Amino acid sequence: MKYKSQQVAWWFFALSGVLLLLQITYGFIMAFAHLGYDGLHEIIPFNAATATHKNLLVVWILSGFMGAAYFIIPDEAEHELISVPLAKLQFWSLAIVGVVAVIGFHLNWWEGRKFLEIPRPLDYLVVANVLLFLYIIIMTLWKGKKRTTTSLVLTMGLLFAALLYLPGMIWFDNQTMDSFFRWWVVHLWVEGVWELIMGGILAYLLIKLTGVDREVIEKWLYVIVGLTFISGVLGTGHHYYYIGTPKYWLLIGGIFSAMEPLAFLGMALFAVAMYRKGEKRHPNTMALNWTLGTAILSFVGAGLLGVAHTLPAVNLYTHGTFVTAMHGHLAFWGAYGMLVLGMITYAAPLLTGRKLYNAPGASYAFWLSNIGMIGMTTAFAAAGVTQVYLERKVGMDFIDTQQAMQVHFLVLIGAATLFTTGIVMFVVNFFKYGRPTDEALEPA
Amino acid sequence: MLSKNQARAFFLGGTVVFFLIFLGLSWHTLAREVPKQTHEENLTEAVVRGKQIFDKNNCMGCHTILGEGAYYAPELTKAYERKGEAYIKTVLTVKEPWQPRGRKMVAYAMSDQDASDVIAFLKWIGEMDLNGFPPKPDLQSKVPVPAK
Structure with missing residues (x-):
């Protein structure tokens, strides 16, 4: 690393790893409940487990993005972060708000709005936290020597993500309107501005790992994020098919959702092409694996599995079934989970000065977690398709259908065990690098 | 070839x-269409209270409503039509976890008033025009x- 203040990123990466493990724990609680083993029902009822599982996902990914920004922005802007104590304050307040929210979920303190369960008073703290984060990033960029396309796209993504959180905080009496704006946050995050963040981080990693000329990489970055917004903004329509909104969304959502894989295909082709074009072979091959992996699996999970059920005639039957869980798991893992882990893999040796690029277990961590997640996605697909046919097509009763699906949850738990083994190895490996040190600073 | 400025x-x-x-x-959707399709004229105080109770207890954390x-x-969108008022009231007011064939619900032990509000909310939801959702089982x- 070139700048001492980049070290603050380590804390965000550490928090990401810990929260990911906690998220997985709650996933197991839910999978066992589906099999009929709900011994924790009195302390952790299913709705507390699912709220925790989903919100931990959002927080560990955001923590990873923030860490990535604190690492990338000084390097790109060629300027130390304006204040490390403020960044530390932002870190601790993020961690505390996260912990309080999770504890609150177990005490019935929440809002029943999928992905946005954090209660209103904590929402204001989240806003304050993110404002502080953006202040540090934008001021650093402002004072820096350079404003590169990569750093601007990344910052724009972070800024828009913060702005889009606000519509989710308006109270509506009408359930349809409530849902309408909830998707402004959830959809326009994951299929919109988070892809800007993804594009920015991916471009940074490709520049560093492949040695391809920045101008070439950044030109294609604009094309990809352009495709993202052109398809993704009106693609929000696929959430407006069946919630009390007019029929024209079936047409608009259907057409633009069918275009959404293009942005992810662009991302995959872009990463592979740059890898082939690059003449530099960076010694951190695991970081390159994760970088190419995220570009390819995001296309499969977010792109292909998404469009598999956004055609309105298909979605009429799959809306509100495990088919959504199939898409959701591989999409979040492929696009954002692997991206954050790739960023951590790239940054850890630079922060700590221990250049263990092929540490024992790093490769197992990569393959086990990926094979495990593909297995889980397959199990969710089997469960989802069974549910669609038995409950929606044949009209079988809910509980009868659920019992017919149970075998797929056994497969899910098996695959999730592989996945978890990989993630535990990853997190252990990360902590084995130790803490960041000044000895790792590159001489100016 | 495309330049960076063009990109x-x-x-x-x-x-x-x-x-x-x-x-x-x-x-257009929110100002013109949603009020019609959701019959906003029937959005009474009881329905709003019902929605608040529904949110406060994170019912969406186990169930889907409008498929979400x-x-x-x-799925609760047509629960009012499917199960009727008396059944829903029992589920919401009992003091022991409701558990049809083993799958437990949290025992909310709601007051009569709260249960009635949630039922009003579910009734209002059930009357929305949802472009054909939930679909009728077309393979039934x-x-x-089998012959008896």
Whole structure:
């Protein structure tokens, strides 16, 4: 690393790893409940487990993005972060708000709005936290020597993500309107501005790992994020098919959702092409694996599995079934989970000065977690398709259908065990690098 | 060949144009169509209280409503029509966890008033025009019935 203040990123990466493990724990609680083993029902009822599982996902990914920004922005802007104590304050307040929210979920303190369960008073703290984060990033960029396309796209993504959180905080009496704006946050995050963040981080990693000329990489970055917004903004329509909104969304959502894989295909082709074009072979091959992996699996999970059920005639039957869980798991893992882990893999040796690029277990961590997640996605697909046919097509009763699906949850738990083994190895490996040190600073 | 400036124009131009179209359609949907399709004239105080109770207890954390939520418990959009008022009231007011064939619900032990509000909310939801959701089981008639 070139700048001492980049070290603050380590804390965000550490928090990401810990929260990911906690998220997985709650996933197991839910999978066992589906099999009929709900011994924790009195302390952790299913709705507390699912709220925790989903919100931990959002927080560990955001923590990873923030860490990535604190690492990338000084390097790109060629300027130390304006204040490390403020960044530390932002870190601790993020961690505390996260912990309080999770504890609150177990005490019935929440809002029943999928992905946005954090209660209103904590929402204001989240806003304050993110404002502080953006202040540090934008001021650093402002004072820096350079404003590169990569750093601007990344910052724009972070800024828009913060702005889009606000519509989710308006109270509506009408359930349809409530849902309408909830998707402004959830959809326009994951299929919109988070892809800007993804594009920015991916471009940074490709520049560093492949040695391809920045101008070439950044030109294609604009094309990809352009495709993202052109398809993704009106693609929000696929959430407006069946919630009390007019029929024209079936047409608009259907057409633009069918275009959404293009942005992810662009991302995959872009990463592979740059890898082939690059003449530099960076010694951190695991970081390159994760970088190419995220570009390819995001296309499969977010792109292909998404469009598999956004055609309105298909979605009429799959809306509100495990088919959504199939898409959701591989999409979040492929696009954002692997991206954050790739960023951590790239940054850890630079922060700590221990250049263990092929540490024992790093490769197992990569393959086990990926094979495990593909297995889980397959199990969710089997469960989802069974549910669609038995409950929606044949009209079988809910509980009868659920019992017919149970075998797929056994497969899910098996695959999730592989996945978890990989993630535990990853997190252990990360902590084995130790803490960041000044000895790792590159001489100016 | 595409230059970096052209690529930037494509990104900025595309984003602004499609976002403006999205804002226009959203305005039309919310101002003109949603009030009709959701029968906003029937959105009584009881329905609003029912929604608040529904949110406060994170019912969406197990059930789906309008197809949104978690997949641990039944879809509630047509619950009022399917199960009727008396059944729902029992589920919401009992002091022991309701557990049809083993799958437990939290025992909310709601007051009569709260349960009635939630029922009013579910009734209002059930009357919305949802473009055909939930669908009628279209293969049901094709399942052979075994001879007795």
